[in-house]
Amino acid sequence: xxxxxxxxxxxxxxxxxxxxxxxxxxxxxxxxxxxxxxxxxxxxxxxxxxxxxxxxxxxxxxxxxxxxxxxxxxxxxxxxxxxxxxxxxxxxxxxxxxxxxxxxxxxxxxxxxxxxxxxxxxxxxxxxxxxxxxxxxxxxxxxxxxxxxxxxxxxxxxxxxxxxxxxxxxxxxxxxxxxxxxxxxxxxxxxxxxxxxxxxxxxxxxxxxxxxxxxxxxxxxxxxxxxxxxxxxxxxxxxxxxxxxxxxxxxxxxxxxxxxxxxxxxxxxxxxxxxxx
Ligand SMILES: C[S@@+](CC[C@H](N)C(=O)[O-])C[C@H]1O[C@@H](n2cnc3c(N)ncnc32)[C@H](O)[C@@H]1O
Numbered sequence: 001x002x003x004x005x006x007x008x009x010x011x012x013x014x015x016x017x018x019x020x021x022x023x024x025x026x027x028x029x030x031x032x033x034x035x036x037x038x039x040x041x042x043x044x045x046x047x048x049x050x051x052x053x054x055x056x057x058x059x060x061x062x063x064x065x066x067x068x069x070x071x072x073x074x075x076x077x078x079x080x081x082x083x084x085x086x087x088x089x090x091x092x093x094x095x096x097x098x099x100x101x102x103x104x105x106x107x108x109x110x111x112x113x114x115x116x117x118x119x120x121x122x123x124x125x126x127x128x129x130x131x132x133x134x135x136x137x138x139x140x141x142x143x144x145x146x147x148x149x150x151x152x153x154x155x156x157x158x159x160x161x162x163x164x165x166x167x168x169x170x171x172x173x174x175x176x177x178x179x180x181x182x183x184x185x186x187x188x189x190x191x192x193x194x195x196x197x198x199x200x201x202x203x204x205x206x207x208x209x210x211x212x213x214x215x216x217x218x219x220x221x222x223x224x225x226x227x228x229x230x231x232x233x234x235x236x237x238x239x240x241x242x243x244x245x246x247x248x249x250x251x252x253x254x255x256x257x258x259x260x261x262x263x264x265x266x267x268x269x270x271x272x273x274x275x276x277x
Contacts, residue, residue, distance in 0.1 A: 004047040005033075010070045012040035017243075018066040024216075025058045032176065040068070047074065091124040093133045099124035099155060102187070111137075111162050114187050115153045116180070124155065128214050128240040131265040131272035132156050135238050136212070141165040147208045147230065149223075150215035150241070154181030154195065158188045160212065166192035169206070173199045200226040210236040214272070217242035221253055228257040231277045240272035247271050 008031075012018040019041050023034050026043050033044040045054070055061060061068055090100035090107065097111040106112055115123060124130055129152075136156060141163040148157035151170035161168055170185075170193050172178050178197035185193045196202055200223040211227050213220060220239055231237060237259060242250060244266055251261055254275045264273035 005044045005075045006047055006050050006072055007075045008043045008045075008070050008072045009037075010040040010043065010068055013067040015040065018060065018068065021060050021066075022058070022068065025060055029054050029057060044075070091130070093124060093130055094137055096137050097133055097159060099133075111159060113155055113158055113162070115155055115184055116187065123153065127267035127270040128272060129155060131267050131270065132212060132214050132238060132240050133159060134265060135272055135274060136160055136163060139163070139210075139236070141210070144209040145207070145232075147171070147203075147206070147211045147213075147227075148193075149200070149211060149213040149227065150219070151181050151195065152177050152214075154184045154193065156212050156214065157181070157193050158184060158190055160210075161190045161192050162188075165210070168193040169208075170195045171198055171202055173197070199223070203227075203230050206230050207232055208235060210238070212238045214240040217246045217250070220250060224253050225257055228254070228259060228277065233277055235277045237275045237277070238272065239275070240270065242271060243269050244271055247273065 010022060012022060019036060023041055030049045031043045031045040035042040060066055090098055090104040092098045092107060092109060096109055097113065098107050098109045099113045099115055102114055102116060124133060136159050141160050144165045146157065146160050146165040146168040148160065148168065148170040151157055151172045154170050157168045157170040170181050172181060175197055178195055181195040185195060203226050208230050209232050211231055213227060220241065227237060239250060247264065250273065255261065259275035259277055262274040262276055264271050
């Protein structure tokens with residue numbers, strides 16, 4: 001990567017949901033890479049995308065609910081691998097599935113997923129990814145046709161394929177995530193996943209036996225009818241990316257579309273829920 005960047009180092013109090021909101025707003029404004037830290041987040045934007053006004057439109061910076069301070073610097077070249085080596089430790093979910101970077105030694109687990117995350121979401125560290133991995137580990141995936149919507153690094157589709165699902169589509173709206181998923185599919189010797197860059201508008205005429213979508217409350221609510229429309233009768237829908245207080249509205253939306261609630265997991269106030277059509 002040879003572009004020059006501006007790096008912003010934000011301190012956020014209270015850390016959550018402040019950091020979450022800040023990342024969402026910065027992402028909308030054109031910041032493309034984020035590294036969460038103990039005190040907030042480091043956010044990077046290409047110098048050519050940056051202009052003086054950009055932070056004036058970030059509403060959370062003016063909010064009285066949060067105290068956010070920052071410093072910034074120009075960066076000639078960001079070595080993402082070095083950033084990740086500093087910030088990414090391998091994780092093991094339920095002693096069954098490890099998610100690690102290529103530079104981590106392999107541990108003994110049934111499923112071994114190697115992810116070069118670069119700046120895509122999906123290393124297993126986030127509570128939502130962790131819980132979606134837990135759901136996938138518990139299910140039977142033999143020959144199920146699967147959609148991983150908002151695939152990030154592709155980690156969930158990769159695990160579903162390892163558990164026997166095929167064929168699989170992995171879709172992400174973000175170009176970086178799409179490219180990263182393509183790389184990770186190959187890195188994990190997956191042969192049944194096709195990655196696409198895009199959103200729910202790609203789903204016309206598609207059908208699936210299971211859909212996995214770890215995105216966020218608003219996008220899930222907005223695209224729910226499209227997801228449900230693609231789901232075969234008896235099909236499974238796994239959703240995450242929202243907080244416990246949003247579970248009722250997600251449930252209502254799914255039940256109105258004819259789905260039956262099955263079960264949900266909670267971690268750090270995040271939820272991952274399963275429905276069946
Ligand atoms: C919370 S991350 C989840 C990544 C990965 N599936 C995981 O579980 O770790 C959400 C992903 O959804 C993508 N996304 C956001 N809006 C989307 C949309 N409307 N359609 C498809 N993907 C979207 C983001 O780019 C991001 O990679």
